[in-house]
Amino acid sequence: VGVQVQSAGNTISTNKIVGNTEAGVVIVGASATSNTISANSIYSNGELGIDLANDGVTVNDTLDTDVGANTLQNYPTVIYVITTATLTQVEASLSSTPNSTFTVEVFRSAGTDGTGYAEGEFYLGSTTATTDAAGYTQFTYTTTAVLTSEEVLTLTARDAAGNTSEFSEVVAAFPPHVVVNTNDNGLGSLRNAIEIANAASGTTATVISFAIPGAGVQRITLSTTLPEITRPVIIDGLTQPGSTCGTLSIAIDGTRLSTGAGLRLTDGSAGTTVRGIPIQRFPDAAIRIRSAN
Numbered sequence: 001v002g003v004q005v006q007s008a009g010n011t012i013s014t015n016k017i018v019g020n021t022e023a024g025v026v027i028v029g030a031s032a033t034s035n036t037i038s039a040n041s042i043y044s045n046g047e048l049g050i051d052l053a054n055d056g057v058t059v060n061d062t063l064d065t066d067v068g069a070n071t072l073q074n075y076p077t078v079i080y081v082i083t084t085a086t087l088t089q090v091e092a093s094l095s096s097t098p099n100s101t102f103t104v105e106v107f108r109s110a111g112t113d114g115t116g117y118a119e120g121e122f123y124l125g126s127t128t129a130t131t132d133a134a135g136y137t138q139f140t141y142t143t144t145a146v147l148t149s150e151e152v153l154t155l156t157a158r159d160a161a162g163n164t165s166e167f168s169e170v171v172a173a174f175p176p177h178v179v180v181n182t183n184d185n186g187l188g189s190l191r192n193a194i195e196i197a198n199a200a201s202g203t204t205a206t207v208i209s210f211a212i213p214g215a216g217v218q219r220i221t222l223s224t225t226l227p228e229i230t231r232p233v234i235i236d237g238l239t240q241p242g243s244t245c246g247t248l249s250i251a252i253d254g255t256r257l258s259t260g261a262g263l264r265l266t267d268g269s270a271g272t273t274v275r276g277i278p279i280q281r282f283p284d285a286a287i288r289i290r291s292a293n
Helices: 190-199
Strands: 003-005 011-013 016-018 025-027 036-038 041-043 050-052 077-083 088-095 101-109 122-130 136-143 152-158 206-210 218-221 233-236 250-253 263-265 273-275 287-289
Touching: 036 152, 077 152, 088 101, 088 152, 101 136, 122 136, 190 206
Parallel strands: 003 025, 011 036, 016 041, 025 050, 206 233, 218 250, 233 273, 263 287
Antiparallel strands: 077 088, 088 136, 101 122, 101 152
8 A cells, every 4th residue: 555544634645656556545444534635646556546445446325425434525427528639628527415515636547447447647637516405516627638548537526624535437538529418519519529520631521429428318409500511521320329220319409599500511511421310490401401422
C-alpha cells in the first residue's frame, strides 16, 4: 500500500503515489473520516488508486447513507466523455447526500486498472456540484486536455467535510462526430457533429453515429434548424444502442420550429446516406435534397 490512513481529518495532497503492489491510498476504519485526497498523481499501483475500507470497489448506495471509512462517499458516474483536437468534455452525475455541495476532481490516466475503474495519473482540475432534494446532480466539466485513444478520464467526489470517494468507473472517450446527447447545440450534439463533418477535408464521407445514454427513444428536439450538410456524410441512426430496423431508438424532432426542413443536403453533399432515424414534425420537408447520389 502506498499510503494507509486509520484516523480522521488528514490531508493527502499533491503527492505522487505510484508503483505499489497493492492500493495507492487506503482509508480504513469506521472512525477514519474527513480525509481529503486531492490533486495527487496516483497510478501504476497493483490495486485500486483509492480504496475505502480496503475491500476493493465500494459500490455506490442510494442517498449515500452507508457509514465507514470516509463515510464510504459515493463516487461520480461518468455519462459520456467526448474529445476533440482542442478540448475534452465529460458529462457526469453524482448521487449522494441531498442538498449538499461536493468538489469533483478530474484526472487523466492511461487506461483502466483491470477492474473497469482507473486511477488518477494527471490532475486536470475541479468543479463543484450540488445535489437536489433527491440527492442527485448532473454536471459538465470541460478541459483543454486532449485524450489519446488509450487514455481515460476518472473523477472523485469530496463532501464539505473532506470525505473523498474512490475513483469513478471509466467510460471510453468518443470522437466529436459521435452524438452523445440530445442537446440542440454544443459538443456532443447532432448540430456539432454536422458542423465538424462540414469542416472536414477530402471526399470520404464522415460517419455520424449515435451513443446517447438512456433507454427508449432519444429525441433530439431542435430550437433552430440544423446547418446545411455541405459534404458527404453517413448519418446512421442504427448505431444508437438498442436501435434496429424494426425498433428505431433515435429521432430528430422539429416541433419547436416555425419554419425550416429537417436535414438539408446541399452542393457538395453528394453521396450522403441517412438511415435508421425518424425525422418528424418539421414545418417544411423532413429531408431537402439538392445534390446527387
